[in-house]
Amino acid sequence: MGDYLSQIAELFSQYDIVGAFWVNIQLTFWAAILSLVLGTVLALMRISPIVSLQWAGAAYVNVLRNTPLTIIMTFMVLGIWTQLQISLAQDFATNFFRFAVVGLTIYHAAFVCEAIRSGVNTVPLGQAEAARAIGLPFLPAARLIILPQAFRGAIAPLGNTLIALLKNSTVAVAASVSTETATLMREMIENNSSVIFGIFFIFAIGFVILVIPIGLLTTSLSTRLAVRR
Amino acid sequence: MADETPSPSDARGSAQDAHPDASASSPDLGEPLVELHGVNKHFGDLHVLRDIDLTVRRGEVLVVIGPSGSGKSTLCRAINRLETIDAGEIRIDGQPLPEEGKALARLRADVGMVFQAFNLFAHKTILDNVTLGPVKVRREKSKDAKERALALLDRVGVKNQAEKMPAQLSGGQQQRVAIARALAMRPKVMLFDEPTSALDPEMINEVLDVMVALAREGMTMIVVTHEMGFARKAGNRVVFMSDGQIVEEAHPEEFFTAPRSERAKDFLSKILTH
Ligand SMILES: Nc1ncnc2c1ncn2[C@@H]1O[C@H](COP(=O)(O)OP(=O)(O)OP(=O)(O)O)[C@@H](O)[C@H]1O
Ligand SMILES: [Mg+2]
Numbered sequence: 176m177g178d179y180l181s182q183i184a185e186l187f188s189q190y191d192i193v194g195a196f197w198v199n200i201q202l203t204f205w206a207a208i209l210s211l212v213l214g215t216v217l218a219l220m221r222i223s224p225i226v227s228l229q230w231a232g233a234a235y236v237n238v239l240r241n242t243p244l245t246i247i248m249t250f251m252v253l254g255i256w257t258q259l260q261i262s263l264a265q266d267f268a269t270n271f272f273r274f275a276v277v278g279l280t281i282y283h284a285a286f287v288c289e290a291i292r293s294g295v296n297t298v299p300l301g302q303a304e305a306a307r308a309i310g311l312p313f314l315p316a317a318r319l320i321i322l323p324q325a326f327r328g329a330i331a332p333l334g335n336t337l338i339a340l341l342k343n344s345t346v347a348v349a350a351s352v353s354t355e356t357a358t359l360m361r362e363m364i365e366n367n368s369s370v371i372f373g374i375f376f377i378f379a380i381g382f383v384i385l386v387i388p389i390g391l392l393t394t395s396l397s398t399r400l401a402v403r404r
Numbered sequence: 405m406a407d408e409t410p411s412p413s414d415a416r417g418s419a420q421d422a423h424p425d426a427s428a429s430s431p432d433l434g435e436p437l438v439e440l441h442g443v444n445k446h447f448g449d450l451h452v453l454r455d456i457d458l459t460v461r462r463g464e465v466l467v468v469i470g471p472s473g474s475g476k477s478t479l480c481r482a483i484n485r486l487e488t489i490d491a492g493e494i495r496i497d498g499q500p501l502p503e504e505g506k507a508l509a510r511l512r513a514d515v516g517m518v519f520q521a522f523n524l525f526a527h528k529t530i531l532d533n534v535t536l537g538p539v540k541v542r543r544e545k546s547k548d549a550k551e552r553a554l555a556l557l558d559r560v561g562v563k564n565q566a567e568k569m570p571a572q573l574s575g576g577q578q579q580r581v582a583i584a585r586a587l588a589m590r591p592k593v594m595l596f597d598e599p600t601s602a603l604d605p606e607m608i609n610e611v612l613d614v615m616v617a618l619a620r621e622g623m624t625m626i627v628v629t630h631e632m633g634f635a636r637k638a639g640n641r642v643v644f645m646s647d648g649q650i651v652e653e654a655h656p657e658e659f660f661t662a663p664r665s666e667r668a669k670d671f672l673s674k675i676l677t678h
Contacts, residue, residue, distance in 0.1 A: 301523035310513025
């Protein structure tokens with residue numbers, strides 16, 4: 176038993192486990208910001224009075240949300256980079272990192288859009304009507320009245336999307352990001368077959384430690400920021 | 405006004421005029437401000453507005469009354485185009501209602517609307533509710549807007565609540581803020597859609613008092629309400645709607661004491677018995 180634990184402890188000095196998690200955190204950070212922006216634009220399209228925009232927004236969401244992330248990530252590298260020869264950075268590692276961020280972003284933006292739309296549904300119709308009645312056009316009404324309330328109503332589903340994004344950031348392995356956790360775990364298991372369960376638990380617990388605070392934070396925020404009616 | 409369009413309801417009958425088509429507006433009222441000509445609206449198979457012709461003159465207080473589902477709200481909402489219409493024409497101050505976009509937003513700024521459910525912006529303070537339109541739509545300086553908002557809040561008696569959130573106010577207070585918010589836009593006409601029917605009885609009068617004062621100051625108002633006291637005190641004319649039609653137009657006193665149509669008699673007998 177003591178032997179097992181010391182073997183595990185040994186792994187921490189042998190491999191940069193914290194560094195691998197840091198890569199996932201960075202992927203998540205950038206993809207979260209960008210997917211929040213893209214998801215908000217998509218949500219605006221879906222609630223806009225312009226039918227063609229509604230349609231385009233709905234089409235985007237339904238295609239991207241139903242495409243497996245691995246397919247998107249693989250396509251990023253094999254399709255966009257290898258075949259179309261579009262690169263996002265000179266240096267290989269940065270290039271793959273950025274492709275992974277783009278892949279995570281376009282996929283999760285669909286979920287962000289739906290989370291925001293569920294937030295919009297918590298805003299009574301009368302709010303939009305009052306905004307229109309004082310002469311606010313669609314975009315100012317959305318920016319000043321609808322979205323601020325919708326975001327507060329969408330904190331819980333946005334938190335769930337963020338948690339999914341953090342876990343899904345391991346799919347960056349499909350975009351050849353070789354420093355993140357899934358890749359490292361594979362390497363560690365291949366070289367240390369006697370402690371495979373220990374290795375699994377290191378990564379599992381690592382993600383649990385990252386995910387739980389997000390859940391707690393969003394739960395407390397969503398009650399604290401709830402719009403009182 | 406040069407583009408004044410004659411229509412049957414334009415005839416300036418006196419308050420005592422018993423002719424069914426004559427409007428009962430008092431003779432000192434101004435030129436037409438809100439004009440509806442042949443307005444029709446369907447919700448699917450339901451014909452909610454049928455050939456509505458209606459003219460409201462500057463300074464006039466028009467009370468709209470009628471049974472549930474008769475199209476009163478739809479009429480109100482059509483006037484600032486929260487509902488589109490299928491046929492006919494609506495003019496505000498001589499201008500036809502724009503279809504959409506900036507021009508429509510500009511027109512809506514000139515038409516104040518007070519809703520049954522108040523609809524104050526729930527995430528903004530009382531003061532911000534009132535200054536938002538002037539600052540974001542009228543592009544007033546925020547200092548000036550704030551000053552005027554406080555004066556308006558004072559006028560409706562809720563100045564001491566300026567920093568609170570809407571949910572912290574009573575229904576009557578919220579509705580008075582909603583009136584102040586609409587007034588802050590310096591509207592040409594104000595629409596009220598059952599402004600007191602979501603209120604507890606003890607709060608109805610504080611809102612009606614504000615509306616009566618507004619009417620006395622010469623605001624043009626279209627008020628959907630079953631409050632007879634208000635109609636008698638402040639109304640220049642009552643239109644009675646039933647099944648999407650204007651069935652009767654009369655001076656308030658005349659309408660409540662001697663309704664002409666069967667449907668109005670029937671309706672009044674129902675609201676008078678409780
Ligand atoms: N958005 C809508 N879609 C479909 N039908 C509607 C819609 N809005 C109103 N209606 C219907 O149109 C009719 C007229 O509605 P409206 O709200 O104008 O009546 P109202 O006279 O204001 O009634 P109330 O006194 O109950 O407020 C009703 O039968 C109503 O059910
Ligand atoms: Mg109604």
